[in-house]
Amino acid sequence: MNPAKRFEIFSRFRAANPHPTTELDYTTPFELLIAVLLSAQATDVGVNKATRRLYPVANTPAAILALGIDELKSYIQTIGLYHTKAKNVMATCQMLIDLHGGEVPHSREALEALPGVGRKTANVVLNTAFGDPTIAVDTHIFRVSNRTGIAPGKDVVVVEQKLLKFVPKEFLQDAHHWLILHGRYTCIARKPLCWNCMIADLCEYKAKTLAPAVK
Template sequence: MNKQKRTEIFTRLRDQNPNPTTELNYSSSFELLIAVILSAQATDVGVNKATDKLYPVANTPQAILDLGLDGLKSYVKTIGLYNAKAENIIKTCAMLLELHNGEVPDNREALEALPGVGRKTANVVLNTAFGQPAMAVDTHIFRVSNRTGIAPGKNVLEVEKRLLRLVPKEFLVDAHHWLILHGRYVCKARKPQCGSCIIEDLCEFKKKTSD
């Protein structure tokens, strides 16, 4: 795919949704960090149901530590892998207080040093909370990047690096959200809705559907 096509694709996505953001509910970088940790192998809807009850009670590192492990688990037990996630969150809260004055760091190395925070989680926080041009390649972005031809790659890191290199700079900060939303609602895994896709004529997918 050439640069002109990529530019047109992201221009259309931007025109359709000028201010894209995550579907996770949050009102601070800390709330976002906890929500993203919880979202691994879980839906945003499921995470929001849990955090909508948790955050009014505890939405700072100290407040969550004050809840204790069992107290935290009572709020997140509806989420898959909640035992391990709760333990990581407690450890992360302690580290934030000890090393960062309770603030979420805005650099990758410090974020990835937190329990439960891998590269993808760090990318979400860097991009969504701090406006940095990072690409958190999940299943949706991986699928859309390969299927459309925007940035094909054999693994998530390869796709991430190609997106950062190939997406025109003016779109870099928001591209992550556009691609996720496009994959979630239009370019679906089992049955892409090609017939109602605003970039169908630019997409290089060879097995387009009529819907």
Template sequence: MNNTKRREILTRLRDDNPHPTTELNFSTPFELLVAVTLSAQSTDVGINKATDKLFPVANTAHAIAALGEDGLKEYIKTIGLFNSKAKNVHRLSEILVEKYDGEVPESREALEALPGVGRKTANVVLNTAFGWPTIAVDTHIYRVSNRTKLAMGKTVEKVEEKLLKVVPAEFKVDVHHWLILHGRYTCVARKPRCGACIIEDLCEFKDKTEYAE
């Protein structure tokens, strides 16, 4: 795919959704960090149901540290892997209290040193909470990038590397959200809704469908 076509794809996605953001409910960097850490192998809807109960009770590092691991489990037991996630979120809360006075550090190295926080989670927090031009590649972004040929790669790391290289600076802060939403609602895994896609004529996917419902 050439850069002219890439720019047009991104322009259309921007025009359709000028101010995209995550579908996880949050109001502070700490709430976002917790929600994203909990979201592995879970849906945003499921995470929001849990955090909508948790955050009114404990939405700071100090509060979750005080709540305790077992106390935290009671609020997140509806989500997958809640035992290990409770352990990680409780411990990262303790570390934030101990090292950063409860604040979320605006540092990739510091974030990735926290329990349960890998590169993708750090990218989401840096991007969505702090406005960094990072691109967190999940399964949706991996699929859309390869399927459209916007940025091809055999691993999520390679796709991230390619996106960072080919996406113009003006689009980098928001491209993560556009591609996730596009993959979640239009360019879905089993039967993409090509007939309802605003970039269908630019996409280089060979097996396009007419499905639009």
């Protein structure tokens, strides 16, 4: 894919959605960090249902530690892998207090040192909470990048590196959210909705789908 096509793709994304953001509910960097940590192999809708109950009661590291792990589990038990996630949340809260004064660090290395926080989660927090031009490659971004030809790669690290290289700088801050939303609602996994896609004429996917026949 050539640079002109990529520029036009992201220009259209921006025109349609000038200020994209995460669909996870949060008001502070800490709330975002915990929501993203809980969102692995879970839907944003499911995480939001849990945090809407949890955060009014406990939305700081100290408050969650004061709850205790069993009480925490009662708030997040509707989310997949909640036993493991509860342990990671508690350990992360303890580390934030012990090492960072209870604040979420603005550092990739410090974020990735937190239990249950990998590169993808760190990138989301750096981008969404702190405004860094990072791209967290999840299944949606991986699929869209490969399918469209924007930034094809055999694994998430390669795709991330290519996106950081190929996405025009003026779009880097928001590229993460545009690509996720496009993958979540248009370029969906099973069968992309090419007939309803704003970048279909620019996309290099060969097997484009036609609009369903009207019955």
